[in-house]
Amino acid sequence: MAHLPTLTPITSSWMHELMDATGVLNQLLEKHGSPINIHQTDVMDENYESYHRVFEEAGLKHKIFFARKANKTRGVVQKAHSLGMGIDTASYQEYSQCLEMGIPGSDLIVTAAVKNRGLIEKAVRNGSLLVLDNEDECIQVQEIAKEEGKRANIAFRVSGFLIRETKLYSRFGFDIETLSTFVDDNFSESGRFDQLTYKGLHFHLNGYSIEERSIALSQCLALSKQLSQKGFQTEFIDIGGGILMNYLKYETEWDNFSLQLRRAISNKIDPITFDNQGFGLQVFGGALLGELKTYPFWNYLSKGDFLRKILAHKSSSGDTLAQQTKNLGIEIRMEPGRSMLDQVGLTAAKVAFRKKDSRGDWLVGLEMNMTQMLSGSADFMLDPFVIYQSDDEEEQSAEVYFTGAYCLERDVLLKRKITLKKLPQVGDLVIFVNTAGYMMHFFESSAHLFPLAKNLIWNRLTENGRIDSAHFQNDENL
Structure with a gap:
């Protein structure tokens, strides 16, 4: 049996405490069904501090x-708010629920790609900032603000940054080259949008390039100077999210996986992925083409270090972006999502069956579906943990694919073939770690009338140090 590449995840002590409590996990799955998502929000303190420290250092x-x-989940929102964070909302439902949870409108921003009338009305009434993407949104916010007899706080989302003489495309935002003219025509001269109060600039870039974010911030600083000359003071520039985090313990494993994947799709070794998928790589005319389209799961610069690198970028004047921003008296804002949830969650599911397919590969079916752990990139690249309920079967390693409950050939939960110390039995548990950021909910669906997974918040503050199922609260009841 050839040795498959491993990808060992970084894990937290709470995850191992929980995985050692097999009885409690069984009780939780019995009560709430499979799969369940378990969150431990204390970890968010350090994730927040990793950014806060950088800003404090830079003054x-x-x-x-x-x-x-x-x-x-409500639980992660409550925790973020308790840390002094604002909340970036992307829908009417997200925004309304935050208000219901007692978060003031001044701590909420609205960045939704589509802002319906109900969302705009509520945001205007509660004094929340609306990040506007286009002229039609300006028109609608102006109309609603006039009806409500209020001024609306707004920022402009900006795109079209010039990177190495090439315009960086995005379907979102105003073109940075035309925004100044738009402000002239519609704010300075005509007063067409006299109910809108300009507060700042916002960008959110696809991908994870430090260089692109640095250049975008630099160009927004230049734009803020132009707007200042027209009487529009930029209070803040929001650099969005997409700040890298690191999932893996070992860089060497990531490099080895990349190498073995290339060898496999070039037919030099047996496939290491389902259907020999290349995750963006393919062989054409004997040549290996494309690029890996997964999240970069190994990163040596992550979270605060990533931010620090952006702020340390120097312009032609020799000043860093941090110095330029400070000199202009502008506040820097950001909207981390995935990286704020690093080490916060795991997903547990039951084994439903084992079988060999017509290729001779072991398929291990789980009581969950692919949307309950679906990445926005090509696949989720962390080795899972298996909790065996008994030691009855002889230990003999097995190479398996984990499959889901949808009636689709492509419902393969991890497209990588995984080596286990032995084949799981029906009723054993599979634990996918560090899934809180985008993996649990972003694409989750309920086809076949399958219920959505329950989300539990674990309070680890126990009197005797023992874990009890009573310490896990259904997030719906918070």
Whole structure:
């Protein structure tokens, strides 16, 4: 049996405490069904501090907003708010629920890609900032603000940054080259949008390039100077999210996986992925083409270090972006989602069956479906943990694919073939760690009338140190 590449995840002590409590996990799955998502929000303290420290070191005014779209639970929102964070909302439902939880409108921003009338009305009434993407949104916010007899606080989302003489495309935002003229025509001269109060600039870039974010911030600083000359003071620049985090213990494993994947899709070794998928790589005419389209699960620069690198970028004047921002008296805002949830959650599911397919591969079916752990990139690249309920079967390693409950050939939960110390039995548990950021909820669906997974919040503060199922609260009841 050839040795498959491993990808060992970074884990927290709470995850291992829980995985050692097999009886409690069985009780929780019996009560709530499979799969369940378990959150331990204390870890968010350090994730927040990793950013806060960088801003404090630089002496910058700042505000950090949690990107709620990364996870839908009330528990993580409550924790973020308790840390002094604002909340970035992307829908009417997200925004309304935050208000219901007692979070003031001044701590909420609205960045929704589509803002319906109900969302705009509520945001205007509660004094929340609306990040506007286009002229039609300006028109609608103006109309609603006039009806409500209020001024609306707004920022402009900006795109079209010039990176190495190439315009960086995004379907979101105003083109940075035309925004100044738009402000002239519609704010300075005509007063067409006289109910809108300009507060700042916002961008959110696809991908994870430090260089692109640095250049975007630099160009927004230049734009803020132009707007200042027209009488529009930029109070803040929001650099969005997409701040890298690191999932893996070992860089060597990530490098080895990349190498073995290339060998496999070039037919030099047996496949290491389902259907020999290349995750963006493919062989054409004997040549290996494309690029890996997964999240970069190994990163040596993550979270605060990533932010520090952006702020340390120097312009042609020799000043860093941090110095330029400070000199202009501008606040830096950001909206981390995934990285604020690093080490916060895991997903547990029951084994439903084992079988060999017509290729001779072991398929281990789980009581969950692919949308309950679906990445926005090509796949989720962490080795799971298996909790065996008994030691009856002889230990003989097995290579398996984990499959889900949807009636689709492509419902393969991890497209990588995984080596286990032995084949799981029906009723054993599979634990996918560090899934809180975007993996649990972003694409979750309920086809076949399958219920959505229950989300539990674990309070680890126990009197005797023992874990009890009573310490896990259904997030719906918070």
